[in-house]
Amino acid sequence: QQPVQSPQAVILREGEDAVINCSSSKALYSVHWYRQKHGEAPVFLMILLKGGEQKGHEKISASFNEKKQQSSLYLTASQLSYSGTYFCGTADSNYQLIWGAGTKLIIKP
Amino acid sequence: GAGVSQSPSNKVTEKGKDVELRCDPISGHTALYWYRQSLGQGLEFLIYFQGNSAPDKSGLPSDRFSAERTGGSVSTLTIQRTQQEDSAVYLCASSVGTSGPDTQYFGPGTRLTVL
Numbered sequence: 001q002q003p004v005q006s007p008q009a010v011i012l013r014e015g016e017d018a019v020i021n022c023s024s025s026k027a028l029y030s031v032h033w034y035r036q037k038h039g040e041a042p043v044f045l046m047i048l049l050k051g052g053e054q055k056g057h058e059k060i061s062a063s064f065n066e067k068k069q070q071s072s073l074y075l076t077a078s079q080l081s082y083s084g085t086y087f088c089g090t091a092d093s094n095y096q097l098i099w100g101a102g103t104k105l106i107i108k109p
Numbered sequence: 110g111a112g113v114s115q116s117p118s119n120k121v122t123e124k125g126k127d128v129e130l131r132c133d134p135i136s137g138h139t140a141l142y143w144y145r146q147s148l149g150q151g152l153e154f155l156i157y158f159q160g161n162s163a164p165d166k167s168g169l170p171s172d173r174f175s176a177e178r179t180g181g182s183v184s185t186l187t188i189q190r191t192q193q194e195d196s197a198v199y200l201c202a203s204s205v206g207t208s209g210p211d212t213q214y215f216g217p218g219t220r221l222t223v224l
Contacts (some may be wrong), residue, residue: 030210032210040217041218042212044212044213046162047211047212087152088153089210096165097210098154098158099153099154101151
């Protein structure tokens with residue numbers, strides 16, 4: 001079951017904050033976040049393994065609520081370099097990631 | 110060290126022809142994945158290799174698609190009798206693969222166009 005990402009797209013001014021959500025109908029073992037710039041391959045951002053765990057990467061952080069089977073990615077004081085499509089991948093106890101459809105983020109100066 | 114490499118970067122073929130796409134994973138990575146990404150869409154899982162285990166082919170869309178991994182390293186994805194709907198970017202990723210779903214490192218992809 002593909003996780004649901006929301007919103008599908010968001011447009012921000014440089015310096016604004018954004019939240020991208022990823023929800024699953026299945027119990028999750030981990031949530032993975034990747035960013036893909038246009039014409040490039042997806043690049044790993046972070047993995048969250050436990051309920052309530054939070055991680056940070058530059059001004060990008062994420063939370064994982066295992067009970068609610070959802071994760072949120074927080075982009076603070078967005079920079080132009082943050083533009084791209086963000087994908088979440090969810091995994092149960094298996095190895096295989098099921099990918100969301102992506103959230104397109106556009107940052108304007 | 111070198112990342113995941115894929116070749117060719119672009120492939121244009123005629124409907125009905127066979128194509129082979131190659132992936133060189135990061136040295137030492139035991140897990141290898143193939144994905145397909147249509148324009149503006151997400152990642153569609155195709156096949157997964159882990160060490161010497163039998164591959165998980167559950168994502169292959171039809172029997173025209175096959176893949177092999179020789180010597181636990183290089184992998185080739187073959188599409189027989191290509192159709193226009195096969196046009197997409199084919200991404201390969203590898204990971205250490207020692208336990209559970211870990212970080213996947215993606216190659217640059219092969220853009221396949223079927224005329």
